Amino acid sequence: MKLRSWPAALAALALVTTVTVAVPGTPAASAPDGPATGDQGRPAIAEQDRPADGSYAAEIRRTEYGIPHISAKDHGGLGFGYGYAFAQDNLCVLASWVTTLRGERSQFFGPEAESDDPVRPVANLTSDIYFKSVADSGVVPRLLARPAPVGPTDDMRRLVAGYAAGYNKYLRDTGVANLPDPTCRGRAWVRPITATDVWHNLLDLNRLAGGSGLKEAVAGDGEAEPDGPAPGSNAWALGRQATRDGHGMLLADPHFPWNGIRRFYQVQLTIPGVLDVAGASLYGTPVVQIGHNAHVAWAHTVSHAHRFSVYRLKLAGGRGGYLVDGKTEPMGRQEVEVRLNDGGIVTRTLPTSRYGPVLAAGRSDEYAYALADVNAANLRSADTWLAMAKARDLKELRAAQDTYQGLPFVYTLATDVAGTTTFADASVVPHVTDAMARRCVVPSPDPSLEAYVLDGTTSACLWGNDGDAVVPGIFGPGSQPRLTRADYVANSNNTPWMTNPSVPLTGYDEVWGKVRTDVEPRPRVSLDMIARRLSGSDGLGPRGFTLDTLSATVRSKRNHTFELLRQDLAALCRAHPVMSTAAGERVDVRAACRTLTAWDGRATLDGEGAILWREFYTGMERPAKPGEPVWRWWRVPFDPDHPLTTPRGLKRDAPEVRQALAEAVKSFEDGGMPLTLTPGQAQRYGANPIPGCTEGEGCFDRVRMRGRLAGGRYPDVDTGSSFMMAVELTPDGPRTRTILTYSLSANPSSPHHTDQTALFARDGWVTERFTEAEIKADPRLRVTTVRG
Structure with missing residues (x-):
């Protein structure tokens, strides 16, 4: 997964372990958490986390599409109502994930079955070893023993405790045998959860771009071949100079998995006079990650900054240790036990270092490597x-971001009622300056590794410190790339450099992302969409954004690579009506060329030519031989002085271009598929046709399927636009449209299992109900009061 911190090379690192026959009850050794850790501490649920009278109360109001609006008088009650509402819709997903977090999948599902991790599934035994190592390290109770901001605030502790209690209330009232979702009805692994489980879920989310994405490496279970989703998400913050009425507007379009624990759940959370926020939370987390209140709106996209470093350890001969500042430090050992479904027990002994888990790739008699995860x-x-x-x-x-400094791997784009916009990489980043990298970087065990490999023999190469950082080893707010504008800031997973092309962001250390680098097709079409709307040249009326034009712009389904190459493709077709495959087989491409030249370049459900273009384009994009560049067919290469107009044009004389088209056409003919195959025919999520195209094609409306086209169908969509939100902040309150692409509930028997999915396929939006009057005006309103 190319998130700058999930490189293929690092995922191939395997940790040295010993498999033994365990004695039940053997205590596990503690393991370091990484360069910055807390102290030993109190239990996850302390007495001050509980409500004073021992009870919770909340009101859950559901509007159309089942969207819950939860209100309570305090944070504990709010968490209680949220946990209860979420369990009503998605208890089975969280129950399965809690089994994962506890390292118990092998016990219930067998060690060889695949885990339920939607980003990087691994064998259950590997998953269990990894999560047991995290739990046994004691990192969560140590952090809970710390005061804020290193540890959680009292409000957050009560919110988490209430969330667990609300989930358990619904489970207790309903009963495992009577759960409406057949996925987990009557299953032994469905049990009450604890606040500790919720904290571990939050920790794992934060580690997603580090250790959690490298479970096989950390658990020492052979080589890993990562296949997670490519970097996703679009976000625009539009200021008073870009909007028709001078209001701040925001687009949120995170591209996250469509299945499992990393789905978004739409919700409004209210404590009168304290909190009133609407948006979406990732499953099992009791806070809104992307959303708005009456005054501000914000979104996130995945950052290019590094999330970990690899330290090269100089081994101390046969003494079982490694050298730091000329002295030998002993290698730590963490023993992890996993119970199997046949009653047996497997143990793994995981070597550790002051930096983190000790890895094995590149290991020799002289060196070993360790992973230091900033989260x-x-x-x-x-x-x-x-x-x-x-x-x-x-x-x-x-100020909120500067106080807690906890965002794990995302950029933030935000706007307010005054029509000011801001961009920041306010995420947690290891403090490795360019100067330190020049001084401390050592040869990598793999040249393709997208992380710094640092010299572990000297404490001078430990991560640095900023005076304004809340914990050691990270950059403080004063070092973060930031930009404030009155027109706009935008990001589609490009580096901060092109946040706004009129003022390129430069001057930050390379650990945050590169400058003067290829912007790539999806960010290019994103910036082009904004530019055309601001000039009024996109066919949507007078220039400037309104809520209507924002909604239309972001669902336009433009395929930017086709736009860039269509003229050269037409010329190629005129010159070569018959083309040859790499094997020399001649293919008549005239019918295919007619289909492609007639296509309007939009990946709508009925876009005849969209799938043929994808198969041709991705055929060119794949290297003919391992290691060959994939951009060799662009006629005009990338020019950092013209980042929004290069690369462009098709190198029509390149034989691999003609071969790619010939082979795409032949694959359609051999598979009995029409050349006019449309996204509505080829792309599905369950029974629902899904529009859109793929990351590599330069599509703002991005979808991803794991697998190739066969018989006119791809495997189901598993990643893409997830929770889309277009919001205008006016002095009279927010005006918002949303769509939750896969719908609110994972329960196949729920009426809200695919209702928004069908709406999404028709380019529809849900008009958000935020104010009391809007909520009460819904004729479908359902109100539930929960206490416990």
Whole structure:
């Protein structure tokens, strides 16, 4: 997965372990959490986390599409109502994931079955070893023993405790045998959860771009071949100079998995006079990650910054240790036990170092390597999001991020009622300056590794410190790439450099992402869409954004690579009506060329030519031989002085271009597929046709399927636009449209299992109900009061 911190090379690192026959009850050794850790501490649920009278109360109001609006008088009650509402819709997903977090999948599902990780599934035994090692390290109780901001605030502790209690209330009232979702009805692995489980879920989310994405490496279970989703998400913050009425507007379009624990859940959370926020939370987390209140709106995209470093250890001969500053440090050992479904027990002994887990790739008699994950001991994200939700303007939103410094791997784009916009990489980044990299970087065990490999023999190469950082080893807010504008800031997973092309962001250390680098097709079409709307040249009327034109623009389904290459493709077709495959087989491409030249370049459900173009384009994009560049067919190469117009044009004389078209056409003919195959015919999520095209094609409306086209169908869509939100912040309150692409409930028997999915396929939006009057005006309103 190419998230700058999930490189293929690092995922191939395997940790040295010993498999033994365990004695039941053998205590596990503690393991370091990474360069920054907390102290030993108190239990996850302390007495002050409980409500004073021992009870919770909340009101759950559901509007159309089952969207819950939860209100309570305090944070504990709000968490209780949220946990209860979420369990009503998605208990089975969280129950399965809690089994994963506890390292118990092998016990219930067998060690060889695949885990339920939607980003990087691994064998259950590997998953269990990894999660047991995290739990046994004691990192969560140590962090809970710390005061804020390193540990959680009292409000956050109560929110988490209430969330677990609300989930358990629904499970207790319903009973495992009577659960409406057949996926987990009557299953032994469905059990009450604890606040500790919720904290571990938050920790794992924070580690997603580090250790959690490298479970096979950390658990020492052979080589890993990562296949997670490519970097996703689009976000625009539009200021008063870009909007027709001078209001701040925001687009959120995160591209996250469509199945499992990393789905978004739409919700509104209200404590009168304290908090009123609407948006979406990732499953099992009791805070809104992407959303708005009456004053500000924000979105996130995945950052290009590094999330970990690899330290090269100089081994101390046969003494079982490694050298730091000329002295031998002993290698740590963490023993992990996993119970199997046949009653047996497997143990693994995991070597550790002061930097983190010790890895094996490149290991020799002289060297070993260790993983240092900057989010290894980070629970601060929850308080960061909670404080952002309470912000009344951009100054307070930035203060929330600066206070807790917990965002794990994302950029932030935000706007407010005044029509100011801001971009920041306010995420947790290891403090490796360019100067330190020049001094400390050592040869990598694999040249393709997208992380710094640092010299572990000297404490001078430990991560540095900033005076404004809340924990050691990370950059403080004063070092972060930031930009404030009155027109716009935008990101589609490009580096901060092209946040706004009129003022390129430069001057930051390379650990944050490169400058003067290929912007890539999806960010290019994103910036082009904004430019055309601001000039009024996109056919949507007078220039400037309104809520209507924003909604239309972001669902336009433009395929940018086709737009860039269509003229050269037409010329190629005129010159070569018959082309040859790499094997020399001649193919008549005239019918295919007619289909492609007649296509309007939009990946709509009925876009005849969209799938043929994808198969041709991705055929060119694949290297003919391992290691060959994939951009060899662009006529005009990338030019950093013209980043939004290069590369462009098709190198019509390149034989691989004609071969790719011939082979695409032949694959359609051999498979009995029409050349006019449309996205509506080829792309599905369950029974629902799904529009859109893929990352490599330069599509803002991005979808992904794991697998190739066969018989006119791809495997089901598993990643793409997830929770889309277009919001206009007016002095009279927010006006918002949303769509949850896969719908609110994973329960196949729920009426809200695919209702928004069908709406999404028709380019529809849900008009959000935010105010009391809007909520009460819904004729479908259902109200439930829960106590416990």
